[in-house]
Amino acid sequence: MPVSLHHIVIDAHDLPRLARFWAEVLGWKILSEKEREVVIGPEETAPTGICFMPVTDPKAVKNRLHLDLTTIAEDRDAEIERLLALGARHADVGQTGDESWTVLADIEGNEFCVVRPKATLIG
Template structure:
């Protein structure tokens, strides 16, 4: 992938950097000193741009922060999967800007083959995300191979004990498939498959 090429995984790398007075392009390795120069192995002075420097006051806060994450699913039809899961969870499909896509094509950063028309909208072929405020972003990305074995990671859809049966019925009507019921002590769940065969539990 070229540096300028769009990626469905990409987001603002450090969205609240300005709030703590740090430029968004925070380096992985801390420079020896703020601004000025550092020494290479041969003794040559190398200028350190100001934006590569994190102050002594802010650095401990950044280096001790926990990390966020997003969940990625392989899919044969990522846009259909995103629609299905957005409906299942009550989330929204993350919008993609058709004008931006056309602009990227006109500038040579992408081609028509990188796009698809889904529900009448021009979108990136390779993938799409769903989102809900305060929750991890979920991405569905195009892969050529189909699912063949049990997932090592799955989603638990938490609806509350009194709502499990109604939710199983609702999701079945929308294309999910019943697998089995499970119980461990006082906890119970229903395992199902989404339209592409990914296991998930309703609990």
């Protein structure tokens, strides 16, 4: 049997704060909170979650791996405003302005994208 994805791990300076940010972004909950790791997910039995692990070094360059988020409805602009209100900020990673996605960064500078709603991705 092939392996399966268990957690996406994000390095963090303030584990509880970053975990709370992402839990709020995704509508997930804190599943486990320990001194050296915090795990969030949609529910206890979910096959995949996000795990936050401590680091001391500062983030220096653009992430080589990032999350793409989407909305179900046509309210992408409203969702981007909600994310900004939670503490996200716009990030410039060299985009031209013609992209169909918006690049944001979380409260510790990790880039992520908000892409077109799922309904408009097909076709």
